[in-house]
Amino acid sequence: MDRKLGLTVRATAAGLLASASLMALPSAAHAATYTISAIQGTTRISPYNGSTVTTTGIVTAIRSTGSSRGFWIQSASGDGNAATSDAIFVYTGSSTPNTAVGNSITITGRVSEYIPGGTSSGNQSLTELGSASWSTNSTGNALPAAVTISDATVPATYTRTNSGGSINSFTLDPTAYALDYYESLEGMRVSVGSTPVVGPTNAYNEMWVNVKPAQLNSVRGGSLYSSYNSQNSGRLQITTLLSSAFPTATVGDTISGATGVLDYSAYGGYSLNATSVGTLTSGGVGKETTAAQSAGQLSVATYNVENLDPTDPASKFSALAQGIVNNLKSPDIVALEEVQDNDGPADNGVVSATTTLSMLTSAIRTAGGPAYSYTQINPRNDTDGGEPGGNIRQVLLYNPARVGFTARGNATATTANSVTSVGGVAQLTYNPGRIAPTNSAWSASRKPLAAEFTFGGQKYFVIANHFVSKGGDYALHSQYQPPTRSSETQRGSQGSVENSFVDSILAAQSDAHVIVLGDLNDFPFSTAVSNLEGGVLTDLVDTLPASEQYTYVYDGNSQVLDHTLVSSSITSHDYDIVHINSEFSDQTSDHDPQVVRITP
Incomplete structure (x- = not known):
């Protein structure tokens, strides 16, 4: 799904309104005049929301491309109140703004509060003027000085809370809360100095920096999200209004500076829309390679391959193969998540993934890897979530x-696996089989795949997972604080259901070797992971130094979504998260794989 879809829909609808309004522009004679600061007000919502107003300001930046065009104006001199922004965005829809940077204009328009992503997103709103007309007072004016965003200006506390309610009505306190600080600068010219990169450049020319050195706590220069209260207040997204090339950044790099206007987006929240960008200095962070397993070690890996299907370019299959062979050292068992069916997102009833898997295993052989076999169960069509028509599975x-x-046995998508005891040894009824596939915990979500393997004369139960996504959860920058995380309820149930299955294995054989792994879409400190552990499994991420605990970088936060858990009988192991994707702009997947080498 296009991550910009929400913005596109908004721009189209609002653009129609803007176009219609050109035939009946508001009259300045019928609009009260206010300063920009007064229009913005001291809370997140303008006191003049819905009113037609007139104001004056200097054009500081223009967005002249895309379907959400417009420009920013800022008072030549602010009102001196730190809680009020001195700037505002003028929305012109799909029309290119007929003005220029440096123009002083008098403008009449309707005040509105636009919520990027829509009301249901829980996002904060952006105060803007629409249906506007303006006249030019003078040209070539000096721009207001940019406010420097730095360690000294950004509060360490990310946000105030309101028991999950909206913080819109609170008077901004920019010296106490980072979200209030950024909101108080909405639309204004801002800059950052030499600043470390904590989120790589993506396909939308966005990167993340962090202005607070104390929050650069990952081993490779990122910012760790290690609890619900470690939001990392110094994170700021940088994107561009320039037509020139945008720097391609890796976590650990440093950008020498950037200046622009502070906007608010559905994707990342507060963003510095750059009108100038400095140079990038490499931090030397490279893609990792794990150690090879010895002849006597069993190596088991997990890798989310991000909606892999035959319509992907051959380069993706090759890059995944190279990662498995060279960076993961050809593990003995690899649990894959997000393998799509043979025609990918085409929603036509196809559920088989034989072509997808043939292409991947062939690419692995070409890369010098082993001739992998595979086991899996086709899902029922369009019942396991993910991209519509893709039928992702483990x-x-x-x-x-x-x-x-x-x-x-011959288990189907709806056949529930179970455990029996054969001579005191646990055995799966189906090999492979899915865990409680008709349980409501797995509604519109991937069902765990349980299988038995043998190595060195011992049996290993391997359960591959992809818990339900975080879709629908409110963002860290939400107007609702603390943010509602509605998806956690289902993942909590999934953890409990799977733990019961693990319990049944251990009840049949107390010293059974159980490996539970995959993309759990949740954090080590979450209820879902705690329920899954259930006193019988150990999450191996907890055995790493804190600075190495991350598998995914989202909005500049390095965090753990992928896990490997083992039962107590597995006592000798070497575990490694192999950072080859999350910190880099040339990602093969948005997740880092991980591997555990077990010595029987």
Whole structure:
């Protein structure tokens, strides 16, 4: 799904209104005159929301492309109140603004509060003028000085709270709360000096920096999200209004500076829309390579391959193969998440993924890897969530030259796996089989895939997972604080259901070797992971130094979404998160893989 869809819909609808209004522009004679600061007010919502007003300001920046065009104006001199912004965005829809930077204009327009992403997103609103007409007073004016955003100006506390309610009505306190500070600068010219990059450049020319050195706490220069209260207040998204090339940044790099206007977006919240960008200095962060397993070690990995399907370019298959062979050292078993069916997002009833998997395993062989076999179960069409028509599922690749696998039974997408005891040894009824696939915990979500393998004369139960996504959760920058995380309820249930299945294995054989791994879409400190552990599994991410605990970078926060958990009988292991994607702009996937090497 296009991440910009919400903005596109808004721009189209509002653009129609703007176009219609050109035939009946508001009259300055019938609009009261206010300063920009007065229009912005001291809270997040303008006291003149819905009113037609007249004001004066200097054009500081123009967005002249896309369907959400407009420009920013700022008072030549502010009102001296730190809680009020001295600037505002003028929305012109799909029409290119007929003005120029440096113009002093008098403008009449209707005040509105636009919520990027829509009301249901929970996002904050952007105060703007629409249906506007203006006249030019003078040209070539000096621009108001940019406010420097720095460690000294950004509060360490990210936000105030309101028991999950909206913080819109509170008077801004920009010296106490980072979200209030950024809101108080909405639309104004701002700058950052030499600043470390904590989120790589993406396809939309966006990167993240952090102006607070104390929050650069990952081993490679990122900012760790290690609890619900570690939001990292110094994070700021930088994007561009320039037609020139935008820097391609990696986590750990440093941008020498940037100046622009502070906007608010559905994707990332407060953003410095750059009118000038400095140079990028490499931090030397490279893609990691794990150690190879010894002949006597069983290596098991998990890798979210991000909606892999045959319509992807051959370069993606090649890059994934290179990562598995060279960076992960050809693990004996690889749990894959987000493998799509043979025609990808085409929603036509196809559920088989044989072509997808043939292309991947062939690419692995071409890269010098083993001739992997695989086991999986096709989902029912359009029942497991993910991209519509894609029918994503987990797949277990395995190297038959190193591990044993014997299929048992003929489980379908809705067949529930179970555990029996054969001579005191646990055994799956189906190999492979899904865990409680008709349980409501897995509604519109991937069902765990459980399988048995043998290595070195011992049996290993491997359960591949992809818990329900965080879709629908409010963002950290939400107007509702603390943000509602509605998806956590279902993942909590998923953790409990799967833990019960693990309990049944251990009840049949107390010293059974169980490996639970995959994209759990939740944090080590979450209820979902706690429920899954249930006193019988250990999350291996907890065994790493804190600075190495991340598998994913989102909005400049390095965080853990992917996990490997083991039962207590697995006592000798070497665990590694292999950072080859999340910190880099040339991602093969948005997740980092991980591997555990187990010595029987």
